Amino acid sequence: MASFPNQDIVIREVGKAYDQIKKLQALLQFKSRKFGEDALCMHELAQPLFQEALQGLNHSLCIMKSGMCKMEVKQEIMATESGASGCATLDGVLLNDSDQKIASKRGKRRRTENNSWTCTTTMPYDDGYQWRKYGDKKISGTNFSRSYFRCTFKEEQGCLAKKLVQETTNKDQTNFFHVTYTNEHTCNSQIPVSPPVPVSQSDVYEQKTQRGNCMAPNYLPSYLPDNSLMEALSSRCGTVQRSGEWDFETLIMELVGFDSSDAHLLLT
DNA sequence: AGCCTTTGACCAGCG
């Protein structure tokens, strides 16, 4: 069996995403039968699961692709830039210095950053860090503008991390987002739930997780529906807060009526 | 009050 760097992280992330999607499937299948007019509330409940699952898969793909050999990565960059993209769903690439020089020659990039990497995703997601938008630019040749973000803690902690989000479309007219990260976070803000980390940074990711100065990647959603929604749903199911926190896992189990791990038996 | 987004102006790289 082929192995690659950070295989353990990938296996863990894919496993989480798989289980979250199973829960989501169960929610969507049973929501109308059990709750009827509360379908909107159920949609809100399903949203974090869906986002978490996408983030997990995105993270895993980024890690797997950064484990590819350099030639493979360059070929993928060229395919993406030429529009012959098969990445209508989730995609991630790692750019190193030489890659950026290539991109600079063919594209419009002027300033080469030493430490940047990109991910492509079908939907923008909360990567766990706090960003502040500092610019928005209409890019010629596209129907979309490009948004520029910097770390909220730039002044306080001198964090130089930046993020650039460019919406675009592929040949199938499917919208997706190129997200370019520049510089690693040096602040003590929250660790990303599923950061598109290059190989050289994945170890840092693990160290931060173990140190515990940031929130460890969690099995449960990093954000939950607001308290009023949780109260409304839990009143139907008898779920209570434990130590001031909602038992999200139990609530979902009670809403769908069975453990998510058994979902495939009922839905197939 | 403090933090955010928006947006026009300005700077700088590139052909």
Place this chain on the structure above:
DNA sequence: TCGCTGGTCAAAGGC
């Protein structure tokens, strides 16, 4: 040198 365009700044206004 000049024009185009991407990247950044900073004022203004909103929440």
